Amino acid sequence: MVRVSSRPVHVGLLAVVSGFSGQASLRASDIAAYALRGRVALPTAGAFQDMFDALPDGRLVVLAANDVHIEVGAGARRFIFWGALTGDGAPIVYPAFIRVSPDGTRFTVGNSFDAVGVFTFSDGSGVWFNLPHYEAEWYDEVQLAIRAGGDVALLDTTSDPKHPINPLIVTGGPVSAGLTFDRAGNLYTGTGLTGGGPSETGWVKGFSGTRWQGVLSGDPPIDYETEGTLICDLLSAASLGFDEADNLHVGGGDFDTGDVDYAGLVSAEAVKGAWAGKGPADGGDPREVRAVDPDAGNEFNWYDATYNAATHEWLVRDAWTSSAFVYAQPAGISCEELTRFRARCGAGGKLRARVRLTNASHHGAVLYVAVDDAPYRAFVEGRVARWRAIQAAVGEHVVALTDPAVCVDSLVVICP
Numbered sequence: 001m002v003r004v005s006s007r008p009v010h011v012g013l014l015a016v017v018s019g020f021s022g023q024a025s026l027r028a029s030d031i032a033a034y035a036l037r038g039r040v041a042l043p044t045a046g047a048f049q050d051m052f053d054a055l056p057d058g059r060l061v062v063l064a065a066n067d068v069h070i071e072v073g074a075g076a077r078r079f080i081f082w083g084a085l086t087g088d089g090a091p092i093v094y095p096a097f098i099r100v101s102p103d104g105t106r107f108t109v110g111n112s113f114d115a116v117g118v119f120t121f122s123d124g125s126g127v128w129f130n131l132p133h134y135e136a137e138w139y140d141e142v143q144l145a146i147r148a149g150g151d152v153a154l155l156d157t158t159s160d161p162k163h164p165i166n167p168l169i170v171t172g173g174p175v176s177a178g179l180t181f182d183r184a185g186n187l188y189t190g191t192g193l194t195g196g197g198p199s200e201t202g203w204v205k206g207f208s209g210t211r212w213q214g215v216l217s218g219d220p221p222i223d224y225e226t227e228g229t230l231i232c233d234l235l236s237a238a239s240l241g242f243d244e245a246d247n248l249h250v251g252g253g254d255f256d257t258g259d260v261d262y263a264g265l266v267s268a269e270a271v272k273g274a275w276a277g278k279g280p281a282d283g284g285d286p287r288e289v290r291a292v293d294p295d296a297g298n299e300f301n302w303y304d305a306t307y308n309a310a311t312h313e314w315l316v317r318d319a320w321t322s323s324a325f326v327y328a329q330p331a332g333i334s335c336e337e338l339t340r341f342r343a344r345c346g347a348g349g350k351l352r353a354r355v356r357l358t359n360a361s362h363h364g365a366v367l368y369v370a371v372d373d374a375p376y377r378a379f380v381e382g383r384v385a386r387w388r389a390i391q392a393a394v395g396e397h398v399v400a401l402t403d404p405a406v407c408v409d410s411l412v413v414i415c416p
Contacts, residue, residue, distance in 0.1 A: 030245045031265045031290040034314055034327040037368045037402050038375030039294070040077050043069040044322035048302075051095045052317065052324070056104040058310030063098040063109055064322075066091035074311055075377045078391060082121075089115030089128035101138050108136055108144055108157070116146065118157045127161045134176030134192070135239070139185075145169075147179040147189055150224060154216070169215045170207065173224035174199060178240035178251070182271075185209030188248070189224075190237025194256075197225070201254045204231045204240065206275065231274045232281040232289065234264040239304035243314060246271065251304035251316075262291040263303040263316045292316060294325035311377065312366070326375045328403070331365040333357065335407035343369075343399040345392060345415035353378075353387040353399055353411075368403040375402065 044050050045065035052062045058074030061082075069079040085092060089111045096110030109117045110133045119126030132148040139145055144155045146166075150173030156165035170187070174195030180188050187207045191199040199205070205228035215221050222228065231248065238252025246268035253260035270281035270288035281288045295301050295318055302319040314327040336358070343353040353369050360382045367385045368375050371392065378385040392415045400410035 030243075030329070031247055031267050032286065033329050034265070034290075034292075035330060035403070035405065036292075036294055037313075037326045037328050038370040038373050040315075040324045040326060040374060042317070042322045042324055043067070043079050047320045047322075049094055050319075050322045051098045051109075052315075053098050053100045053107070053306055054308040054310065054315075055100055056102070056310060058308055060308070060315075060324075061098060061100055061107065063092070063095045065093055065095065068098075068107075077374050077376065083124050085109065085117060085119070085126070086124075087117065087126060087128050089117045089130075096133055097136050099136055099138055099144075101141055103141055106157075108138070110134075110136060116144075116155070118144075129155065129161050129164050129166075131155065131164065131166065135179045137179045137181060139181060145179055145181070145187065147176050149176055150174055150195075152179065152187070152189060152222075167216060168221045169212045170222040170224050172226075177204075177237035180240040180242060180248075182206075182242055182246065185213070187212050188231065188240055190240065190250075192236050192238060192252070199225055200233065201256065202233045202235050202237055202252075202259060204234065204237045204248070204250060205229060206231050206271075229275055230280045231271055232264075232266050232283070234266070234281075234283060234289065235259055235262075238302075241305065241307055243307040244309055244312065249305045249307065249314065251302075253302055261299055261301050262293045263305050265290040265292070265314070292325075292327070294318075295321075295323075328366070328368065328375075328377075330403055330405075331362060331367055331380075333362055333365065333367070333404045335404060337362070338404070338407055341401055341408050341411070343411045343413050345397070345413045347416060349392045349394065349415045351387075351390040351392040351397060351399070351413065351415060353390075355385045355401065357383045357385075359383060366403075368401075370398075370400045370402050372397050 043062045043064045050064045059071040062069045066085050068082040070082045072078050092111045098109050100107045106120050116129045116131045133146045135147045137145050146153050152170035153166045153168050159165040174191050175193035177190030177192035186209050191203040194200045207228045234250040236252030236254050248266040250264040266281045283289045305316045315324045317324045340356040345351045362380045365380045366377050378387045396414050
């Protein structure tokens with residue numbers, strides 16, 4: 001959880017502190033530098049009934065059972081109801097996934113295990129394909145890779161739903177797991193549960209773009225168990241994806257072996273090493289694999305993750321509560337470079353905060369405050385970062401500066 005001091009500087013409509021001391025710095029590899037900024041409460045229909053993704057502009061999209069909600073702005077942490085899904089595949093009770101198309105105009109959803117819907121954001125129109133599925137990922141604006149059982153198929157989302165173009169590209173796998181592509185077009189999927197072997201629960205394997213695209217040209221489908229490169233062995237590989245630095249995130253849990261209660265982040269260097277024949281990432285080496293458990297009070301969290309490329313945030317979701325824990329890289333500002341931190345709340349619950357720096361060398365950097373543990377971003381403009389009009393309810397609120405962290409006590413403001 002985000003650090004909140006038990007010694008507020010001032011209680012009232014305006015709180016101010018100056019004279020910072022100490023040092024805040026995180027200089028490490030990409031996976032080590034991610035720091036927890038707070039937690040976002042996503043719209044929810046109940047445990048394991050919600051899925052989410054990010055639009056290209058950074059707004060989050062949440063599918064809570066059959067209802068779609070969209071964030072009002074990137075990083076706003078507030079959502080509006082977009083609409084309910086309709087058609088033959090609706091209503092959804094336990095969605096399998098929601099994935100936004102690369103251009104942000106459409107999204108796809110999975111209804112339990114037997115129907116895949118593709119909808120347009122602008123008017124809500126959509127179609128349903130009667131296809132089995134566990135996970136899906138867009139390869140481009142048209143083609144959607146779908147993992148179902150041990151197979152991966154590539155659906156042409158513009159094809160006739162009654163006669164879909166959906167060729168198999170991977171066969172022979174065990175129980176389903178996550179699915180993703182890297183920027184080079186290589187395909188990654190995993191072993192959700194040990195079957196006949198040799199793969200085991202949590203294996204993540206990579207298949208080259210050349211190999212799987214060759215299937216579309218007439219080559220035989222990939223045999224999951226006998227082909228591919230073992231990238232890592234983590235959790236149950238239930239969710240997979242990459243950040244912009246090519247680090248691979250892995251979610252799920254292997255309760256048979258006790259490999260549970262964290263989300264994994266595999267360094268880009270370890271992924272490259274696996275492709276180069278150096279073997280899978282070493283789960284015991286923190287330089288290669290980082291395990292994060294933002295909800296340490298629960299020993300049975302089931303985490304999945306989404307990387308928001310527009311906001312540069314790694315969002316780790318607890319499926320039991322539909323809370324998304326927000327991780328971000330530090331801006332590299334030291335405590336000595338801060339001169340003032342203010343927060344106040346005006347009429348209508350418009351909470352504002354401001355940080356002043358000693359110089360303008362960090363212009364354009366992103367800083368974070370957490371209001372009641374919910375993280376908010378602001379860009380440094382010259383020497384000042386301002387958080388404007390954060391909507392807050394009447395009453396007392398804790399405002400903590402979390403990047404740079406451990407520089408100053410939290411503030412308490414009261415919204416009239």
